[in-house]
Amino acid sequence: MADAAFLALTVITIGSAIAALEMRSLIYGSIALMGTLGGIAGFFFLLDAPFVALFQLAVYVGSIAVLILFTVMLVKRELIFKMIEDRRRKFAGIGLMLIIMVSLGAVFLDSGIKTITTDELAVDFRDIGKNFVTYYWPALILMGLVLAGSVTGALVLARREDVEDDQRTN
Amino acid sequence: MEIKLVGEIAGNYSTVVLMFGFAIVAMAPALILSRMISPRKKSNPVKFLPMECGQVPSGEGRTHFMMQYYPYILMFVVFDVMAIFMYAWGSTLLELPKSATLPMLAFFAIMFGAMAFALYQSGRRRIW
């Protein structure tokens, strides 16, 4: 069962990743990106990490995708459908992609990773919670700072200072 | 639960996906049936125009953007992460030593500071 699910998820994930980059419409691209993120969440389920999977769904699909959709809808309609690209560059990119894929894949296939399997118990999600506040607590604080900094920075960036206030006073 | 095989847990969650799929399979026929039995007259193309209170709308229909409330959606992305992070801590609270609350409180404090700043910024009407 897991194999079939794995194959389906692989197809969904990689297919929608390509679609996200290649769809003409940015809105459809965003939807395809959601598919990619959901597929990754599916992989997390397969890896017995439901907490991470649901976190991925709630955060990526639930909020980041919303933000992306929202921003995409902000830009003008013709920009949503416009593809700006260079043909030669595209072929070069495809070549690069294939090179990376083949070389890295060969490296991995050749390495010892291939033989790693496991029949041990999956990690309980409670361990993650414990890790957070015991072993990784400096990282937690740091992440808090990063989040705080990001929201501050995003707000400061996104606001506009040059407001001509004649129309929008109350 | 003895979970030794990789991917065993996913089986539990598959019913949610099944339910999702079942709803689609069960409800899509309603639309198709409706499409089949309902009248379809394309007599007047005006009928299918996006009307706006009986007038043909002026301008693009998809450009409205409430910039005034954009900060809230930015804040949502960040604080949603925070909220779900807290579940990792909250669900294991009973097994944790009491000292483990301190880093969480520090995390709260940082997030409170960020939220206070964000709410102050979003409350200022003139800059959005």
Add this chain to the structure above:
Amino acid sequence: MSVIAPDFKFSKFIQSLISDVVWFVLIFSLIGFPIIMMVLFFIPMPVIDGELLTPFLAFTYLADPTRTLPIVQSFMMTDMFKIMAFPGFGFAALLAAGTIFVERKMLAKLQLRVGPFYCGKFEGILQLMGDGLKLISKEIIIPAKADKPIFWAAPVLFVASAAAFVALIPVAPGWVVADVDMGLLAVFAVIGFFPIVTILSAWSANSKFPFIGGIRALFQMVSFEIPLILSLLGVVMVTGTLNLSEIAASQSSFPWILFLPVGAIVFFITMLAELERIPFDLPEAESEIVAGWLTELSGMMYGLVQLGTYLKLYAFAALFVVLFLGGWNGPQIVPQFPMEIVTNGLELGPVTAKIGGLEPLLTELITPEMINGVLMFVLKTVGVIFFILLPRGVFPRIRVDMLLNLGWHKLIGLAFVNIFIALALVYAGVLGPGGLQ
């Protein structure tokens, strides 16, 4: 006296029934039977209990409860039954339909009017069916320049998301579609889909009012998701689990609303907002933006969105019950079945009526505890639904800036207060290991 309702004559009714039956028998025997026989000729029949399943035998299976009941029982154990019927879609849709009826009649009573009255013999009980038929037979209008795939898919996806939400709700011990460890997190993940569906539907319609409504709905759902998530953390902290069934089971002696009333209130308010119900129905504020993001939806599309909305309402009310009101826990009011009748059969003079397969069904699946649990659950859910519906009668809708202000300033603060209350309760030893319970 009545002019609207035509005269009902029993004889005519019987007559029409008989004519229908005659037509059915005629057509079935002329067309149906040959087709069935032909089909059966080509299909290899399964062997059950060492016998080849002939059509004749299949008919005896239908007639003989001792043979059908085990099949029914094993069918009831399957996931498909759970998804389709009992704790899943059918049950939720039934409750949702009941909700719509109760809402209409209650609102009518509150507003000193009659409400649905003529459809169905009793107080317009069939009105919903009539509305459904009407919606399904209405033309679906898709505005020009609309984004068709998204526009078609959005209502179905809305219902599907609501159904996925329903799947996580435990109704009675063991009766839940998906009994998952991270039930609550899964709920949050599912809730996250609604804003996306809404905004996509609104965007695809290519019209101004839906778009404004969709943006508002997005802001509303998104802003209230954080207080929603935070307000439930208190319950998770004192129970130490994310499994909804375990949370419900943990309230066997007292519901958490006694200890965490602040969280319950915050969750109730955010629930109203997530459901877009008055006073938070501003995405559909008809006096400003005609019907919000539903403006361009017509016919059955609108019907599906409404179905999804009411499924969501049921699911949220049930979530409230599970988290704060103790789920299926409650006094045992359903009496024990007279098991000796089931095991020994009912003796009527010389005849003993005994149904063989009934006993395992009643002892394993449909126990009195399960029925009681479902009853308690339904009663509590209906109570919560009543309180969800009641504000529609007495409150006006609020404005979008007031809404955001409420969500971000007040409810998040209250949710944190709730978290600290829970923390204090745990650290003071009132709840948790060594505390009450």
Add this chain to the structure above:
Amino acid sequence: MTNELIDFTLVSVAMLAIGIYGLAVKRNFIRMLFAVEIIINAANLNLVAFGRFLPHAGGQTMALFSIAIAAAEVAVGLSLIIVAYRMYQNVDIADFRSLKG
């Protein structure tokens, strides 16, 4: 029925390659953001996969941190897009040359 680590790793490699292709070819700012997201997800997949096969809670923890940081990154990135769009009425990075220091 057990999947092997190598399967997940290969998927991750494929995602990474697609992401790099997107970064290299696309000039639409939003699409580049998509590509970045894809790369981050590939990394997360690897983290969780290794965490499962060498049973250790650290993998999942790191993945959680990574997702959170990605959220922060998207928030800032989209703000940048809004600023740039407001300035140039476009989302093509070729137009953003003057943003260089």
Add this chain to the structure above:
Amino acid sequence: MMSSTNTEQITIEEKPAEEKPAEEKPAAKPAAKPAAKPAAKPAAKPAAKPAAKPAAKPVELPEFEKNISDKIVEKFGDKIVVSFVKENRVGINVDKENVHDVARFIRDELNYDHVESVSGVDYPQDKEIEVVYHIGSYSDPSLASQLIVLATRAEREENPIPGKDATRLPTLRDIFYSVEFHEREVFEMFGVYFTGHPDNRRLLLPEDWADLPPLRKDFAIKGR
């Protein structure tokens, strides 16, 4: 189906036509009597008297209103004509050259602050259109029941061309802000262009109205 029943009704009803009213009459009369009787006598008397009164009365002008009209006359002299002074109403006719000054005087000196109504009256025989402003006061309690009826006239062109209106009057909008919509209405209904009005647009009539301004006397309703 309906028409058949209708004809039935007629054919049935026509036969008892002679007997029916005979039955009806006693039912109708007693119902009429109790209400009609007390009303019968006093009805005639007061009707006759007051009707005759105001006509016969000599014209004695109310004092307060006379005062107001005197003030205006004192200021403007023969530029204005006091058309009538009635209880609570003072009527003034002004040329269109002076209407601005008079209105300003009324606002600044006499404490009138708003315009209740602007009505145009078409006089085709004089080739003039009269615009009547009813000016009242909210801020001065003593003037609460008073209205100044300021009338001015503009030459009436026979064939108004939209966009090139020759019937022109100075606007009072910069003096009384409240005339804005009223003047727009007069503009479209009478074709009086108010020079200086910032927003002389259609208000009530459809956008594609291409006929005469409808409230002029030479715009005839069809069939009348």
Add this chain to the structure above:
Amino acid sequence: MTNEFLPPGLALQKADEKIMTLNVGPQHPGSGHMRIIVQIDGDYIVACDPDPGYVHRGEEKMAEYRNYITNIPHLERPVIHDSCNVLYPYVLGVEDLLGIEVTERAKYVRVICSELNRCIYTMYWLAIYGIFLGHSTMFMWPAGDRELLIDLMEKISGARVTHAHFVPGGVRNDLPPNFEEVCLRQVNYFEKRIREYAAVFYDNPILISRTQDTGVLSREDAIRLGVTGSVLRASGVDYDLRKKEPYDVYEELDVHSNVMKEGDSYARSKIPWLDMLESCNIIKQALEKMPKSGSVRVKLKPNPKGKGLNSVYKRVESGRGSLGCHIVSDGKVEPYRLKLSVGSFRNLIALPYLLKGEKLGNMPSVYWSLNYWPVEADR
């Protein structure tokens, strides 16, 4: 009087890209029979241009073709819910032109009808105000309780909405027997009912927070814009024609005019409600003081004519404020010119002024709190 009073039409011209033009009406659940073109920047209304006229019937032109009596059923059409009050200035004006004095009982009957009609209108208005704010109960309750008064008016005049009851010279018919008792009972119950509205509507914290401080019309602006009726009195100007220029028998009755200082939507919506309570009071007083018998109609000649070129302007306090009727007569059986100066039309001018800078969500509450009745404004 300069920049802030920029007329809507001019403000509309300078639109930029992020500003969206939105038609609200004429087929809109929140507009009535009119169109409001609003321009919104995000959630804020930048400019607004009301476009009435979708129900324009040319009542004033029609009146020039009909004699003084046959005008009666036509002139009440603009506001059929307030049909007595909309006829009232016309009837007073014609009586003035013809020089008729009306009997005492007729005056009292008129006052009762007028007050009942004011309540009927205000209930309708209130119902729609409720539904505009998303309060469906507030739509149903007034619509139902209005029936009590409609029933009374129907007993008096024989028609439920278009009464055509006032004529020059009095009223068409006397009160039906036993009317005082029924009227008192139903008006008392009505008063009890509308006091009940406070709990769900006027004292409702959500409503208060939603409508308070929105669309504030200051006293000076109210005077300058020349608004009338409840809009004026909500801004702190004590101006009620029933007290300031009493017609018929209002002098003899104890009329209290309700004034509020705030000038916001809440005050504008509360004044009509207070007025209804006051109307109940007036009806009770009038029932008490009314002469118990006497004629109610003065007999006129079949086709009354005015005397020479003459003009008269009469006004009454209707449900929407001062309602004036300017009649110019040239001695024929038809009026030479008839102009209705209606409260709705006069209040409309405040709409673009009030909506500027408001939130889009405030549009329905501000718009309808102006006590605007589209059909009356169009005439």
Add this chain to the structure above:
Amino acid sequence: MTNTATGIIRALNSGIKHIATKRFTLRYPEEKLKFVGDGYQFDPSTGVGIAGLKGRHMLFHDHCTGCQLCSIACEGVAEAIAMVKVPDQQKQNKKSIMPQIDYGKCVFCGLCVDACPFYALYMTNDYELSSFTKEGLIYTPAQLQVKPYVAQDSEIIITKWGATHG
């Protein structure tokens, strides 16, 4: 804050209280409102009307003289009244013309009743005049002669538990 809380609780309380209040709805085809008197009439001798519902007209053939006053009165209002020939010869009606009323146009103002100097026209309590055709709304003198059957029995009853149409 307390003000808000009490306000919300008051509103909810009022809502729940009204669930127990009687319905006010008049269920129209089953119940019909009772009206004052027999309908609007006009006494030409005093010049004052008699209160009643302004419903469908009723014409007394033996009073009508065919003077056309009602038709003239209606001219400025609705133009609903036309004078038509009637077959039966009345002695006061030399021209044998009587009013025929088009209820598609009539506004039920009752001015025709006021205009009749002979007490020949008055209005009844019948208001259910709908028809599927325009012609069905035109009532000939013969139809106008019929006194309508009206079963109107429902009245507003005010009780302690709210008002109802009983």
